[in-house]
Amino acid sequence: MNRQFKPRDPQFEARVTESFDAQAVMQTLRAALLRVEPGEVEIELPYQAALTQQDGFLHAGISATVMDSACGYAAYTLMPVEARVLTIEFKINLLAPASGETFRAVGRVRKPGRSVFVAEGELYASRSGEDKLVATMGGTLMAIYPHERGD
């Protein structure tokens, strides 16, 4: 349990789960929500040949998709109940080919704010129970409040 951050909405886990279930792309990718804690979220993605680039590795954009959702929901755990979450930008560094049986994206809030959240993500590839870090992400998320336009 992450004790660094105190969520403003005690129902943060239910709120994240509901939003995750509404991300159609997560079901399309067969991604699953593994863990939801204050400021930290983990998403699992099984390897699928349908998601690969020309060398049979997970496409960098698919890695980015699960990492972005992990970072976005990590920020969302700390937002008040009336806020929506929006990704402003992210950057991904690809450290090694995304090759494995399953992938685990971890998103962590580095700096919460009222509107602006900075989060970091990591993608681990698992093979025979061994984890390897294959990508890192740094991104900015925004909390959009009712009656705000979000830009």
Add this chain to the structure above:
Amino acid sequence: MNRQFKPRDPQFEARVTESFDAQAVMQTLRAALLRVEPGEVEIELPYQAALTQQDGFLHAGISATVMDSACGYAAYTLMPVEARVLTIEFKINLLAPASGETFRAVGRVRKPGRSVFVAEGELYASRSGEDKLVATMGGTLMAIYPHERGD
């Protein structure tokens, strides 16, 4: 026709098409190669509810997927025939919700090199024939030569 860059391999278009066809994820997303010129590549993606986030917009990671392929293949057009292309990193800025009937990712080489290529991408959302810029990308691609490990 882009006259700024001279491809080292005259068969660059066939080489890009073949590699694109080998990216299983492009077929999964129903993305199509629209245009292949020296240093510039365009990819089209039809809107699909299966690719959306919780508000019904294209997920930022899916935007990143087609933009990364557009940038990667833009670089690949300028690589010699024996090279493979690898994404080192990219960053995406999301300017507006990715909402539209079709999306068009344009990748352009900004600086070619022997090993390191810098490319820029743009994502346009089309609705009723009108285009709107919804995301920009800046990334680094690498040419990997035979007998090189690629890191």
Add this chain to the structure above:
Amino acid sequence: MNRQFKPRDPQFEARVTESFDAQAVMQTLRAALLRVEPGEVEIELPYQAALTQQDGFLHAGISATVMDSACGYAAYTLMPVEARVLTIEFKINLLAPASGETFRAVGRVRKPGRSVFVAEGELYASRSGEDKLVATMGGTLMAIYPHERGD
């Protein structure tokens, strides 16, 4: 004259100049404001051995300093009179060694907003009157309004 953007404050040039003059680091670096237009700003920096890295090129961070100010002020030209400007994040790609007699940083707004602005920057190195693109930047700027905390 850039006609794409309409500034909300007709005195935008005076406002940018005043803020630029208040950036002590610009005087320390001997940087000068070359051009201020709606959504576009140019800053000049003379080569100085005192600003170099170990190979005698302009240090990447100094390149970033003038590019960030160019991007920030480009956004500032479009902000209303009561707003302050803050950099949220930027990314720089170094295309070639920053070697030359003078450097010119150009910042351009790519997407204005109420709070969030996306800008792009370029750094040109000049030698014997010839310009060479040596770095590109993409960044996010924020307009902070009175009574807002800015995060």
Add this chain to the structure above:
Amino acid sequence: MNRQFKPRDPQFEARVTESFDAQAVMQTLRAALLRVEPGEVEIELPYQAALTQQDGFLHAGISATVMDSACGYAAYTLMPVEARVLTIEFKINLLAPASGETFRAVGRVRKPGRSVFVAEGELYASRSGEDKLVATMGGTLMAIYPHERGD
């Protein structure tokens, strides 16, 4: 002592120190090398009004300058003796105003390679002995070997 990485050159500390001393900009900024370990380097920068932006905070580009050198030298500690180090790109997220008496930039290698190194940086502002994280960086460094052009 960082035991995660084994330097290829046992004289890595002397090599980093020599290169740091050759970065004229570090002396101009009055930055000092605090710590050199395998894959990790720390640089200190005293607050100076001459390095500030319009609100009296350290300019984001100056923050980037010391963080980039910390990341670059962190990578350099792990390179063989014949290699030079070059920054390919970096991204910085500004978490809080860079306000304090001294600043400490920490650079850490996240992934070493033969040519490509990924590093992460943090900038801490100290006031009355208390440290606050004010910026994070993610970047790519390259090892350039003799007879290579470096692009």
